[in-house]
Amino acid sequence: MKSERIKSLNWTSSSNFCREALLVLPAFIISKCLVFLAWILSKLLSGTFDPPNGERFDRGLMAWDGDWYASIVANGYDDVVREGIRFFPGYVILGRLFDVLIPGPVSISLILIANLASLIALVAIKKLVFLETRDERLAKRSVWLLSIFPSSFVLTWAYAESLFLTFSIYCFIGLRKEQWKTVIFCSFAAALVRPTGLLLTIPILWTIWENRKINQRRGLFESTAALSSGFIGSGIYILWASLHFDQTLAPIKAQESLRGSFVDPFSRIIKGIARVFTGASPTETLHVVSALLLFFLLVKLFKEWPLRYVLFSASCIAVALAAENINSLERYALNGFPIILGVLSLSSQARLRFAVPFISACCMVSLCVFAWLGVYVP
Template sequence: MQTVQKPSRTSLTSHALTPAAVYLAVRLAGLVVLAIMAAAHDRSLLDVLKSWDGDWYLSIAEHGYDREGGGLVDAAGNFTPNTTLAFFPGYPVLVALLGPSVLSGLVVSVAAGIAAAYGITRLAGDRRVGLVLVALFASTPMAVTLSMVYSEALFSALAAWALVGVLERKWWLASLCCVGAGLVRPSAGVLILIVIVAVVLRERGYRGVLAAVVCPLGLAGYLLFVADRTGNVFGWFVLQESGWGTAFDGGVNTAEFVGRVLTSDAPLMETANVLTVLGALVLCVVVVVRKPPWPLVAYGIGLFVMTAGSSGVTYSKMRLLVPAFTLLLPVAAGLARRRTGTVLAVLSATALLSGWFGGYALTAWAYAI
């Protein structure tokens, strides 16, 4: 009689740690490249990792929303008592809990990125595909923000686990992650709609109804807070439009930007943004054709529509698309079918290219990302 050998404790531990290891390996490669480029520009790595929005988040973590400008201004070069309200509180609150500092911000981002890696692996359905998807997510063009004092990693983690909750009908998980995401970024609105539609289609019990009621509370609560502070029910949207020129225009501004870049001698950063937006548009079509679970399709396309459909700082579109990891599912599935050597070669190349581009964006490019 043949004895079935049980997996060793070491192999089980290795299996459990793999998503984190893949994510951290890709991000570490990017950070090494960034450190080299930062040194070439006489800047410290920590200083680079808190660039742009990082300074705002650290300011809010230390002083809250009641403070003077301290040299920080919006994209129009202004600062008002309400300017800081444009930034959602979820990320800086977590940073403040650890003690407001660059290192605290990086700890939050690293921990959130690891949490996102496990959620993304689980969403993929197939472990090999999931691990490839994690590597691709960690090496998107502006994945450097996942390792910065930025909210991309935290939002990605909450989004991934909210989608896990929807697919597995764990409504408490879906709703609580939606609440958290709503305190991090306005794009949580996409997740909220997905949860509500999923409840209507799949769950008529009290748990589903409760999830549908609870999931908008984070986003709605913060928008109402800003409305009260500004005296305008649309206060947050007014701050965004007046300070950063951001408003939903159905894609008019993006179309004009794409047209200008494709017909002129545009800088690398602008060209990369256009190629990323156009690539994401193609992936929207591919993901519909491939037919993964509809919440994953809706999430990716929803983030794309919010990003491409809004005006504002066009150089930020690559960053705003970082959490749209479900659009990469067809790419991950196709790559996962290749030989291991091929997979490793492709992922190594994307990690290094992402690292270089992130370094370029933070050290050579003069404007906000």
Template sequence: MSSTAFDVEAPEAVHENGARSRLAAALEHPAALWSVPALIYLFVRQVGVYVLQLVVDYQNELRGSAMTAMGELRSWDGEWFLGIAAGGYNDVPSRLADAAGRRTAETPLAFFPGYPALVRWVHGLPGVSVEGAGFAVSVISGLFCAYALFVLGRTVRTGSTAAGLVLVTLFAASPMAVVLSMTYSEATFCAFAAWALVGVVRKRWILAGVCCAAAGLVRPTAAALIAAVVLAALVAIVADRHDWRAWVGGLVAPLGLLGYLGWVAVRTGDLAGWFGVQQRGWNSKFDGGAATLKFAFEHLGNPRSELETGTVWLLIAAIVLVFYAFQRRLEWPLIVYGIGVLVMDLGSNGLMNSKARLLLPAFTLLIPLALVLARRRLSTVLTVLGLATLFSAWFGAYSLAVWQYAI
């Protein structure tokens, strides 16, 4: 572990310096390297679920409703994913509809197949319900993502074990990290994306290409990942044209996304079939950010709700983090990926209330914060991460149990 990790701010704090050294040694033990990232991730997410339960109970008393935390965790898009997992695209429950309340045979095609396919496989195990399978896939995916982020934090320039653990915590405590505990596809996508980027940084091109292709079957956000992986592979090929692994990784990377978009095109008889389903059902298309800019000015000039105003500030913070990533000289493929996710989020005119959630995959923008925070004294690190965990728990619980619109 880097000798600068969890640095002491006061020169007289000799005792804390010794404690830091002992902590550093403990974290380098193989058992710690395998267990601590998972334990941190599970603890932070459990805090989020616990706070959600508290808010649900309070709302039930206030409104006389009968909400449950588990019901909220499988709501909205989660119902679509579970429906596809249980019956495929042709047998999704008829009660589910798009944002306009309509439903056609093409409507379910808006949801990518990767996550429902994994849920279906787990559901095939004896005694496992489809809901249980959905939560299991999300939890396991989150753990795989946590390990990948831990590796990234150790691998990037000036990285360390401490930075990896801080990065895992920041990701698990992201403002909309509640979706990592839901029957949503974000945890699965982030797991594949994180391991693809580990492959890029470590120049393991087969790993990068395969994980990128898998991510393309989970979410359209894979377009940002494809850009990062393919560009990095091209740079490697220019440096060494005989690097066959870079050729394979770069060629395999876009196959998942292109494969699903092509399948939808054949099924709908329209080359832009998936985009048409999105626009007709959820009024979602790329408008260059015009709708987002209008939304931002409206809610900064006349705040109407905590969630919408908070969403605007989160978007602003993400833009600031891009510049900070350049300043900290983060590896350029990681910046390309983060910018790609942010551009896709800002440039879409779809549901504005989903924009905070759609920022979650931009986890590479958290790496510079993790690198800096890991060099502070331990008490500072724990305070910052504790506050982030509590804010994330409240923000996610409010979004699900109080806010009346989709996330």
């Protein structure tokens, strides 16, 4: 009898997820259509620019980081340029698993994982927003805003962002419901996918601090484990890579070789603003404008959402800005997914309800086009 009940509960949970997946499917499909539109535009505009790294539209959904991941999945870390060890192994491990099960090239597995994970992330953000607001309308709108956020085209490409967002959002769902096993697993997995998963420790610590008087003993072990899970997730790979390649903090050093050494984020923004008025490149100007808009959205987030969301999003943006080279700023901001909740608050104003999604979708198509044309580094 007990076994039948468990099966019934599992079937109900599966049924609920399928129903939620169907509800977010329109936004999911529209986001893919926008990426396809961007690919057509990039073909039409091919040859307009002369990017130093060359155009990438011929690589399709494997452009930029996708080729790195495919090479690592197929050949391992030893057979790629040392620069490739900056890519954490979570996406790679899943890629190898799918590649065993699915016939065809590695690219099929990586693209499938990214798109399946993006669908799950949409289901997750809808659930999270509803948990926080009990407003079905806002929950549905958050799905659309995540789908068409300017840098969300990478949720269709063979990038690790979809996977990272899925684990991060479910980590916050676990925090909201005090389901510490979920928090432990998701923070560990997120940190294994991307080093920014370590930053989930900040909202976890804040949540534990907030609940210190309510749960002084109950769940103490699990909450403590949740604090360390991100360090374990990233630490496993960093330790392995450091020993294997005989270089301390090898993945971090590989990233520094591209982004430059640490820079105070506020100083970097001030320097960027000064460069805008003294002949900055168009991409530098774009990143500076993006940074200012992100600060504005953080203020909206701070005013209307629990502090744990602000802390995570702000820390992701600060890390993205803490380097001389701030390429991919918009994508790193997406990793701090609560910024979407700031956009949600902004679009809740009647006069901006349609303008914000429209502008966001246009920016998404534009960034995707420029990424394929090689003039924007996603």
